[in-house]
Amino acid sequence: MTLSRVALSSLQQDVDELISRLDKVPHGDVIYQALQLFLEIADEELERLDWKILRSCLRDMHQALRVFAPYRHTRKISIFGSARTPSSAPVYEMAVRFAQAASAVGFMIITGAGGGIMEAGNKGAGPNKSFGLNIELPFEQGANPYIEGDPRLIHFKYFFTRKLFLLKETDAIAVFPGGFGTQDEAFECLTLCQTGKAPPKPLALMDVPGGTYWQHWDRFIREELAAKGLINGEDQELYRICTSVDEGLAYLSGFYRVYHSSRYVGDRLVLRLNQDISDAALAELNRDFQDILVSGQIERTEPLPREVEDEQPINHPALTHTLHLPRLILHFNQRDYSRLYQLIYRLNGFATAATVYHPERK
Structure with a gap:
């Protein structure tokens, strides 16, 4: 199919406009990397079918991301x-x-x-x-x-x-x-x-x-x-x-009674909780799950700087912030995930009778 000069010119304008504001939009660095990768793919000697597969993959993902976005929480x-x-x-x-x-x-x-x-x-x-x-x-x-x-x-x-x-x-x-x-x-x-x-x-x-x-x-x-x-x-x-x-x-x-969610910051795993746990409960976790730690202990932590940065309104204007949630941090070995599940089950067993939790919210 031959592309018209009008279509190419319109695309050029859109790309130029996007590039001009990459340093201002949320996640501009990742968008830059994606664009750079796309240019590298374009330099490969690919067949038309390869490009059709790539196009269809992106189309599938685009519509799914658009539909799910309003319900992310x-x-x-x-x-x-x-x-x-x-x-x-x-x-x-x-x-x-x-x-x-x-x-x-x-x-x-x-x-x-x-x-x-x-x-x-x-x-x-x-x-x-x-x-x-x-x-x-x-x-x-x-x-x-x-x-x-x-x-x-x-x-x-x-x-x-x-x-x-x-x-x-x-x-x-x-x-x-x-x-x-x-x-x-x-x-x-x-x-x-x-x-x-x-x-x-x-x-x-x-x-x-x-x-x-x-x-x-x-x-x-x-x-x-x-x-x-x-x-x-x-x-x-x-x-x-x-x-x-x-x-x-x-x-x-x-599963979400005490455990809320998790993420990595560097090589440390942060567990967000719906409620804090007692010192005795924390000591129990350290006693029974030392085998999944590379170093150190399971400890309480405040939100890490990277978490605070990622939850700024400029990055996530619709985010229900998790910065208020209690946290545990551990140097998990990233191998024994079944044991990590056991740790989460143990955490949920620490829920108090007065715990009010909403598993439908995140």
């Missing part, structure tokens, strides 16, 4: 499960009730926008309380009727960009029985949590009472993976099998 639960589950199945009804209960306490729901369990998630969440991340496939129908036409419905060309946002935007994961796609999503979640490529987040494996799907799966994990040293024994802390709506929601929301 609302906690969300991603629901995975089979597209083939009929609406008459008990597990379908369970997924509907789970989404209803989660949205009732303030969570928003994310699904793959298809039928079956995905449909149940959007149905249960109700109007304006869910997202649908649909994949464009030539042999399957479009989005389910409970998300079709919704401004929070996003159409993805690629599975990998879709999966990125199914996991990036969520704070908790509920996986119902499903086929290869569901297993792929479950193991991707586990892999990212096990390796620290995703922030800590809880994973509930949901099934009806008496169901065998996850029981058989868990036996395989224990007997074929853990027992043979293919995973660590603690890696089973990354998930929990739940057989009721109340149990699943309590597990997922309870």
Whole structure:
């Protein structure tokens, strides 16, 4: 396709205008690096298909970032499960009730926008309380009727960009029985949590009472993976099998009872808390989790200078600041993430009876 001089001139003006204000806009240094990388890619001898893939990836990401941006401070639960589950199945009804209960306490729901369990998630969440991340496939129908036409419905060309946002935007994961796609999503979640490529987040494996799907799966994990040293024994802390709506929601929301969020500043891990913990509780953490520290101890800290800088209004005008939250800092070894989950569970056990927390807010 031949580009017109008018189109090129307009693009030139837009690029010039952006460059002229890079030193003033938030994250200008990162935007500069992205532009520089794009220019380097343009110098490579790429085929047209390569450029079409790159363009489509950016298009997928652009629309997803735009849709999710207004909801960045609302906690969300991603629901995975089979597209083939009929609406008459008990597990379908369970997924509907789970989404209803989660949205009732303030969570928003994310699904793959298809039928079956995905449909149940959007149905249960109700109007304006869910997202649908649909994949464009030539042999399957479009989005389910409970998300079709919704401004929070996003159409993805690629599975990998879709999966990125199914996991990036969520704070908790509920996986119902499903086929290869569901297993792929479950193991991707586990892999990212096990390796620290995703922030800590809880994973509930949901099934009806008496169901065998996850029981058989868990036996395989224990007997074929853990027992043979293919995973660590603690890696089973990354998930929990739940057989009721109340149990699943309590597990997922309870993950944020004391623990709020985390981030790295240099090589130090900062844990933000919804409430401070006692000196005795801190001593207990240092006694029982010394094995995951490279050096030093787990200590209280004020917000670090980099945190303060990142939360300035010029950088995040819509940010709900976390600077008021109590913090712990540790030199985590960035290897034993299952043990880090155990630390978070221990933290949540320190909640006082008077604790008021809002798992739907972040």
